[in-house]
Amino acid sequence: MSSNGLVNCIEVEGVTVSFDGRTVLQDIHWSVPCGSAAGIIGPNGGGKSTLLRTLIGTVRPDKGTVRIMGRTGRPSPGLLSYVPQNEEIAWHFPVSVFDVVLQGRLGKKKWWERISPEDREAAMAAIRRVRLEEHAFRPIGDLSGGQRQRALLARAVAQDAQIILLDEPATGLDATAQHDLLEILDEMRDEGKTIVATTHDLDCLTDHFDSVLCLRGRVVCQGVPRETLTPETLSLVFGRHVAVFTEQGEVTMIEHT
Structure with a gap:
Protein backbone atom coordinates (compact mmCIF):
# COMPACT_ATOMS: atom_id res chain seq x y z
CA MET A 1 0.00 0.00 0.00
CA LEU A 80 -0.82 -6.43 -17.54
CA SER A 81 -0.51 -5.50 -21.21
CA TYR A 82 2.47 -4.01 -23.05
CA VAL A 83 2.63 -1.56 -25.95
CA PRO A 84 6.12 -1.71 -27.52
CA GLN A 85 8.01 1.01 -29.34
CA ASN A 86 6.97 1.66 -32.93
CA GLU A 87 10.26 0.45 -34.36
CA GLU A 88 9.79 -2.99 -32.79
CA ILE A 89 6.85 -3.72 -35.12
CA ALA A 90 7.06 -5.11 -38.69
CA TRP A 91 4.59 -2.66 -40.20
CA HIS A 92 4.96 -4.08 -43.71
CA PHE A 93 3.31 -7.35 -42.64
CA PRO A 94 -0.03 -7.61 -44.52
CA VAL A 95 -2.56 -7.59 -41.68
CA SER A 96 -5.47 -5.31 -40.92
CA VAL A 97 -5.93 -3.15 -37.85
CA PHE A 98 -8.67 -5.55 -36.72
CA ASP A 99 -6.32 -8.56 -37.02
CA VAL A 100 -3.67 -6.83 -34.92
CA VAL A 101 -6.15 -5.82 -32.22
CA LEU A 102 -7.68 -9.30 -32.16
CA GLN A 103 -4.26 -10.67 -31.17
CA GLY A 104 -4.84 -9.03 -27.81
CA ARG A 105 -7.48 -11.68 -27.07
CA LEU A 106 -5.17 -14.64 -27.67
CA GLY A 107 -3.37 -14.37 -24.33
CA LYS A 108 -6.64 -15.05 -22.53
CA LYS A 109 -7.33 -18.30 -24.39
CA LYS A 110 -6.10 -21.88 -24.09
CA TRP A 111 -4.15 -23.16 -27.08
CA TRP A 112 -7.09 -25.26 -28.28
CA GLU A 113 -9.71 -22.52 -28.01
CA ARG A 114 -10.89 -20.72 -31.12
CA ILE A 115 -11.58 -17.04 -31.56
CA SER A 116 -15.17 -16.47 -30.49
CA PRO A 117 -17.78 -13.87 -31.51
CA GLU A 118 -17.21 -12.32 -28.08
CA ASP A 119 -13.49 -11.94 -28.90
CA ARG A 120 -14.32 -10.23 -32.17
CA GLU A 121 -16.72 -7.86 -30.47
CA ALA A 122 -14.10 -7.08 -27.80
CA ALA A 123 -11.60 -6.26 -30.56
CA MET A 124 -14.07 -3.94 -32.30
CA ALA A 125 -14.92 -2.28 -28.98
CA ALA A 126 -11.20 -1.65 -28.41
CA ILE A 127 -10.88 -0.15 -31.89
CA ARG A 128 -13.80 2.15 -31.20
CA ARG A 129 -12.24 3.01 -27.85
CA VAL A 130 -9.19 4.49 -29.58
CA ARG A 131 -11.29 6.10 -32.34
CA LEU A 132 -10.06 3.99 -35.25
CA GLU A 133 -13.32 2.34 -36.33
CA GLU A 134 -13.20 3.85 -39.83
CA HIS A 135 -9.77 2.23 -40.33
CA ALA A 136 -10.57 -1.15 -38.75
CA PHE A 137 -10.07 -3.20 -41.91
CA ARG A 138 -7.28 -1.20 -43.53
CA PRO A 139 -3.77 -2.68 -43.66
CA ILE A 140 -2.01 -1.44 -40.56
CA GLY A 141 1.02 -0.46 -42.63
CA ASP A 142 -1.10 2.15 -44.44
CA LEU A 143 -1.85 4.10 -41.28
CA SER A 144 -0.09 7.21 -40.01
CA GLY A 145 2.29 6.97 -37.07
CA GLY A 146 -0.32 8.21 -34.63
CA GLN A 147 -2.94 5.79 -35.94
CA ARG A 148 -0.52 2.88 -35.69
CA GLN A 149 0.23 3.76 -32.09
CA ARG A 150 -3.49 3.87 -31.31
CA ALA A 151 -3.89 0.46 -32.97
CA LEU A 152 -1.24 -0.98 -30.65
CA LEU A 153 -3.01 0.63 -27.72
CA ALA A 154 -6.28 -0.96 -28.90
CA ARG A 155 -4.59 -4.37 -28.87
CA ALA A 156 -3.65 -3.75 -25.23
CA VAL A 157 -7.20 -2.58 -24.48
CA ALA A 158 -8.58 -5.80 -26.00
CA GLN A 159 -6.65 -7.77 -23.37
CA ASP A 160 -8.77 -6.03 -20.73
CA ALA A 161 -5.76 -5.79 -18.41
CA THR A 230 13.46 20.91 -11.17
CA PRO A 231 16.54 22.14 -13.07
CA GLU A 232 18.78 20.50 -10.47
CA THR A 233 17.02 17.16 -10.72
CA LEU A 234 16.97 17.11 -14.50
CA SER A 235 20.66 17.97 -14.64
CA LEU A 236 21.34 14.92 -12.47
CA VAL A 237 19.15 12.74 -14.67
CA PHE A 238 20.39 13.85 -18.09
CA GLY A 239 23.87 14.98 -17.17
CA ARG A 240 23.51 18.49 -18.55
CA HIS A 241 22.00 21.84 -17.67
CA VAL A 242 18.24 22.05 -18.03
CA ALA A 243 16.22 25.25 -17.76
CA VAL A 244 12.64 25.12 -16.46
CA PHE A 245 10.26 27.95 -17.25
CA THR A 246 6.76 28.35 -15.86
CA GLU A 247 4.18 29.84 -18.22
CA GLN A 248 0.54 30.12 -17.14
CA GLY A 249 1.05 27.45 -14.53
CA GLU A 250 2.69 24.99 -16.92
CA VAL A 251 6.23 23.68 -16.80
CA THR A 252 8.35 23.63 -19.94
CA MET A 253 11.73 21.90 -20.02
CA ILE A 254 14.47 23.00 -22.41
CA GLU A 255 17.64 20.94 -22.49
CA HIS A 256 20.96 22.65 -23.12
CA THR A 257 23.86 20.54 -24.35
Whole structure:
Protein backbone atom coordinates (compact mmCIF):
# COMPACT_ATOMS: atom_id res chain seq x y z
CA MET A 1 0.00 0.00 0.00
CA SER A 2 1.24 3.49 -0.85
CA SER A 3 1.96 6.21 1.71
CA ASN A 4 -1.35 7.94 0.92
CA GLY A 5 -3.38 4.81 1.60
CA LEU A 6 -3.92 3.74 -2.02
CA VAL A 7 -3.38 0.14 -3.09
CA ASN A 8 -0.28 -0.32 -5.27
CA CYS A 9 -0.68 -2.22 -8.55
CA ILE A 10 3.09 -2.27 -9.08
CA GLU A 11 5.75 -2.71 -6.40
CA VAL A 12 9.47 -2.91 -7.21
CA GLU A 13 11.72 -3.67 -4.26
CA GLY A 14 15.52 -3.58 -4.52
CA VAL A 15 15.66 -4.68 -8.17
CA THR A 16 19.07 -4.96 -9.83
CA VAL A 17 19.49 -6.07 -13.47
CA SER A 18 22.76 -6.78 -15.28
CA PHE A 19 23.60 -7.77 -18.85
CA ASP A 20 26.99 -9.32 -19.68
CA GLY A 21 28.44 -8.09 -16.40
CA ARG A 22 27.18 -4.52 -16.87
CA THR A 23 24.67 -3.23 -14.33
CA VAL A 24 21.72 -1.60 -16.11
CA LEU A 25 19.43 -1.09 -13.11
CA GLN A 26 20.69 -0.89 -9.54
CA ASP A 27 18.62 -1.24 -6.36
CA ILE A 28 15.36 0.13 -7.79
CA HIS A 29 12.60 0.85 -5.27
CA TRP A 30 9.37 2.12 -6.84
CA SER A 31 5.62 1.69 -6.62
CA VAL A 32 2.60 2.76 -8.66
CA PRO A 33 -0.87 3.11 -7.08
CA CYS A 34 -3.76 1.46 -8.91
CA GLY A 35 -5.69 3.82 -11.15
CA SER A 36 -2.85 6.31 -11.57
CA ALA A 37 -0.56 7.31 -14.45
CA ALA A 38 3.21 7.07 -13.93
CA GLY A 39 5.85 8.42 -16.30
CA ILE A 40 9.43 7.17 -16.51
CA ILE A 41 12.17 9.45 -17.83
CA GLY A 42 15.91 9.18 -18.24
CA PRO A 43 18.69 9.28 -20.83
CA ASN A 44 19.10 6.64 -23.52
CA GLY A 45 20.62 3.60 -21.84
CA GLY A 46 19.31 4.74 -18.47
CA GLY A 47 17.26 1.58 -17.95
CA LYS A 48 13.73 2.71 -18.85
CA SER A 49 12.91 -0.06 -21.31
CA THR A 50 14.71 -2.62 -19.15
CA LEU A 51 12.48 -1.70 -16.23
CA LEU A 52 9.36 -2.24 -18.36
CA ARG A 53 10.64 -5.62 -19.54
CA THR A 54 11.34 -6.55 -15.94
CA LEU A 55 7.73 -5.72 -15.08
CA ILE A 56 6.32 -7.90 -17.87
CA GLY A 57 8.68 -10.73 -16.94
CA THR A 58 10.85 -11.01 -20.05
CA VAL A 59 13.87 -9.81 -18.05
CA ARG A 60 14.64 -11.50 -14.73
CA PRO A 61 16.32 -9.35 -12.09
CA ASP A 62 19.57 -10.46 -10.48
CA LYS A 63 18.25 -9.23 -7.14
CA GLY A 64 15.02 -7.88 -5.75
CA THR A 65 11.32 -8.51 -6.16
CA VAL A 66 8.61 -7.32 -8.56
CA ARG A 67 4.97 -7.60 -7.53
CA ILE A 68 2.10 -7.00 -9.95
CA MET A 69 -1.22 -6.73 -8.12
CA GLY A 70 0.52 -8.31 -5.13
CA ARG A 71 1.80 -11.33 -7.07
CA THR A 72 5.35 -12.28 -7.99
CA GLY A 73 6.29 -14.15 -11.17
CA ARG A 74 5.38 -13.38 -14.76
CA PRO A 75 2.04 -11.54 -14.82
CA SER A 76 -0.91 -12.92 -16.76
CA PRO A 77 -2.34 -11.06 -19.78
CA GLY A 78 -5.38 -10.26 -17.66
CA LEU A 79 -3.23 -8.25 -15.27
CA LEU A 80 -0.82 -6.43 -17.54
CA SER A 81 -0.51 -5.50 -21.21
CA TYR A 82 2.47 -4.01 -23.05
CA VAL A 83 2.63 -1.56 -25.95
CA PRO A 84 6.12 -1.71 -27.52
CA GLN A 85 8.01 1.01 -29.34
CA ASN A 86 6.97 1.66 -32.93
CA GLU A 87 10.26 0.45 -34.36
CA GLU A 88 9.79 -2.99 -32.79
CA ILE A 89 6.85 -3.72 -35.12
CA ALA A 90 7.06 -5.11 -38.69
CA TRP A 91 4.59 -2.66 -40.20
CA HIS A 92 4.96 -4.08 -43.71
CA PHE A 93 3.31 -7.35 -42.64
CA PRO A 94 -0.03 -7.61 -44.52
CA VAL A 95 -2.56 -7.59 -41.68
CA SER A 96 -5.47 -5.31 -40.92
CA VAL A 97 -5.93 -3.15 -37.85
CA PHE A 98 -8.67 -5.55 -36.72
CA ASP A 99 -6.32 -8.56 -37.02
CA VAL A 100 -3.67 -6.83 -34.92
CA VAL A 101 -6.15 -5.82 -32.22
CA LEU A 102 -7.68 -9.30 -32.16
CA GLN A 103 -4.26 -10.67 -31.17
CA GLY A 104 -4.84 -9.03 -27.81
CA ARG A 105 -7.48 -11.68 -27.07
CA LEU A 106 -5.17 -14.64 -27.67
CA GLY A 107 -3.37 -14.37 -24.33
CA LYS A 108 -6.64 -15.05 -22.53
CA LYS A 109 -7.33 -18.30 -24.39
CA LYS A 110 -6.10 -21.88 -24.09
CA TRP A 111 -4.15 -23.16 -27.08
CA TRP A 112 -7.09 -25.26 -28.28
CA GLU A 113 -9.71 -22.52 -28.01
CA ARG A 114 -10.89 -20.72 -31.12
CA ILE A 115 -11.58 -17.04 -31.56
CA SER A 116 -15.17 -16.47 -30.49
CA PRO A 117 -17.78 -13.87 -31.51
CA GLU A 118 -17.21 -12.32 -28.08
CA ASP A 119 -13.49 -11.94 -28.90
CA ARG A 120 -14.32 -10.23 -32.17
CA GLU A 121 -16.72 -7.86 -30.47
CA ALA A 122 -14.10 -7.08 -27.80
CA ALA A 123 -11.60 -6.26 -30.56
CA MET A 124 -14.07 -3.94 -32.30
CA ALA A 125 -14.92 -2.28 -28.98
CA ALA A 126 -11.20 -1.65 -28.41
CA ILE A 127 -10.88 -0.15 -31.89
CA ARG A 128 -13.80 2.15 -31.20
CA ARG A 129 -12.24 3.01 -27.85
CA VAL A 130 -9.19 4.49 -29.58
CA ARG A 131 -11.29 6.10 -32.34
CA LEU A 132 -10.06 3.99 -35.25
CA GLU A 133 -13.32 2.34 -36.33
CA GLU A 134 -13.20 3.85 -39.83
CA HIS A 135 -9.77 2.23 -40.33
CA ALA A 136 -10.57 -1.15 -38.75
CA PHE A 137 -10.07 -3.20 -41.91
CA ARG A 138 -7.28 -1.20 -43.53
CA PRO A 139 -3.77 -2.68 -43.66
CA ILE A 140 -2.01 -1.44 -40.56
CA GLY A 141 1.02 -0.46 -42.63
CA ASP A 142 -1.10 2.15 -44.44
CA LEU A 143 -1.85 4.10 -41.28
CA SER A 144 -0.09 7.21 -40.01
CA GLY A 145 2.29 6.97 -37.07
CA GLY A 146 -0.32 8.21 -34.63
CA GLN A 147 -2.94 5.79 -35.94
CA ARG A 148 -0.52 2.88 -35.69
CA GLN A 149 0.23 3.76 -32.09
CA ARG A 150 -3.49 3.87 -31.31
CA ALA A 151 -3.89 0.46 -32.97
CA LEU A 152 -1.24 -0.98 -30.65
CA LEU A 153 -3.01 0.63 -27.72
CA ALA A 154 -6.28 -0.96 -28.90
CA ARG A 155 -4.59 -4.37 -28.87
CA ALA A 156 -3.65 -3.75 -25.23
CA VAL A 157 -7.20 -2.58 -24.48
CA ALA A 158 -8.58 -5.80 -26.00
CA GLN A 159 -6.65 -7.77 -23.37
CA ASP A 160 -8.77 -6.03 -20.73
CA ALA A 161 -5.76 -5.79 -18.41
CA GLN A 162 -5.70 -3.60 -15.31
CA ILE A 163 -2.22 -2.22 -16.09
CA ILE A 164 -1.01 -0.89 -19.45
CA LEU A 165 2.71 -0.34 -20.04
CA LEU A 166 3.84 1.80 -22.98
CA ASP A 167 7.42 2.20 -24.21
CA GLU A 168 7.95 5.65 -25.75
CA PRO A 169 4.39 5.85 -27.13
CA ALA A 170 4.70 9.43 -28.43
CA THR A 171 8.04 9.05 -30.22
CA GLY A 172 7.82 10.18 -33.84
CA LEU A 173 4.27 11.53 -33.54
CA ASP A 174 3.29 15.05 -34.49
CA ALA A 175 1.66 17.36 -31.94
CA THR A 176 -1.90 16.45 -32.91
CA ALA A 177 -1.25 12.71 -32.76
CA GLN A 178 0.48 13.08 -29.39
CA HIS A 179 -2.48 15.06 -28.04
CA ASP A 180 -4.96 12.43 -29.26
CA LEU A 181 -2.96 9.59 -27.69
CA LEU A 182 -2.53 11.36 -24.35
CA GLU A 183 -6.23 12.23 -24.26
CA ILE A 184 -7.12 8.54 -24.63
CA LEU A 185 -4.65 7.57 -21.90
CA ASP A 186 -6.15 10.23 -19.62
CA GLU A 187 -9.62 8.77 -20.19
CA MET A 188 -8.41 5.24 -19.46
CA ARG A 189 -6.73 6.38 -16.25
CA ASP A 190 -9.95 8.14 -15.23
CA GLU A 191 -11.81 4.86 -15.84
CA GLY A 192 -9.53 3.10 -13.34
CA LYS A 193 -6.75 1.68 -15.51
CA THR A 194 -3.14 2.01 -14.35
CA ILE A 195 -0.90 3.61 -16.98
CA VAL A 196 2.90 3.43 -17.03
CA ALA A 197 4.81 5.05 -19.91
CA THR A 198 8.43 5.82 -20.66
CA THR A 199 8.86 9.14 -22.42
CA HIS A 200 11.33 11.72 -23.67
CA ASP A 201 8.57 14.33 -23.83
CA LEU A 202 9.02 16.15 -20.53
CA ASP A 203 6.34 18.71 -21.32
CA CYS A 204 3.50 16.18 -21.07
CA LEU A 205 4.35 14.95 -17.59
CA THR A 206 2.82 17.70 -15.47
CA ASP A 207 -0.53 17.62 -17.27
CA HIS A 208 -1.00 13.90 -17.91
CA PHE A 209 0.87 11.95 -15.21
CA ASP A 210 0.36 11.65 -11.47
CA SER A 211 3.95 10.65 -10.74
CA VAL A 212 7.32 10.47 -12.43
CA LEU A 213 10.29 8.14 -11.92
CA CYS A 214 13.66 9.60 -12.94
CA LEU A 215 16.16 6.89 -13.89
CA ARG A 216 19.85 6.94 -14.67
CA GLY A 217 20.62 3.30 -13.99
CA ARG A 218 19.35 3.97 -10.49
CA VAL A 219 16.54 6.04 -9.06
CA VAL A 220 17.63 9.69 -9.14
CA CYS A 221 14.28 10.87 -7.78
CA GLN A 222 10.56 10.20 -7.93
CA GLY A 223 7.41 12.07 -7.04
CA VAL A 224 4.77 14.47 -8.35
CA PRO A 225 6.05 15.87 -11.69
CA ARG A 226 5.54 19.55 -10.91
CA GLU A 227 7.53 19.21 -7.68
CA THR A 228 10.11 16.73 -8.93
CA LEU A 229 11.17 18.12 -12.31
CA THR A 230 13.46 20.91 -11.17
CA PRO A 231 16.54 22.14 -13.07
CA GLU A 232 18.78 20.50 -10.47
CA THR A 233 17.02 17.16 -10.72
CA LEU A 234 16.97 17.11 -14.50
CA SER A 235 20.66 17.97 -14.64
CA LEU A 236 21.34 14.92 -12.47
CA VAL A 237 19.15 12.74 -14.67
CA PHE A 238 20.39 13.85 -18.09
CA GLY A 239 23.87 14.98 -17.17
CA ARG A 240 23.51 18.49 -18.55
CA HIS A 241 22.00 21.84 -17.67
CA VAL A 242 18.24 22.05 -18.03
CA ALA A 243 16.22 25.25 -17.76
CA VAL A 244 12.64 25.12 -16.46
CA PHE A 245 10.26 27.95 -17.25
CA THR A 246 6.76 28.35 -15.86
CA GLU A 247 4.18 29.84 -18.22
CA GLN A 248 0.54 30.12 -17.14
CA GLY A 249 1.05 27.45 -14.53
CA GLU A 250 2.69 24.99 -16.92
CA VAL A 251 6.23 23.68 -16.80
CA THR A 252 8.35 23.63 -19.94
CA MET A 253 11.73 21.90 -20.02
CA ILE A 254 14.47 23.00 -22.41
CA GLU A 255 17.64 20.94 -22.49
CA HIS A 256 20.96 22.65 -23.12
CA THR A 257 23.86 20.54 -24.35
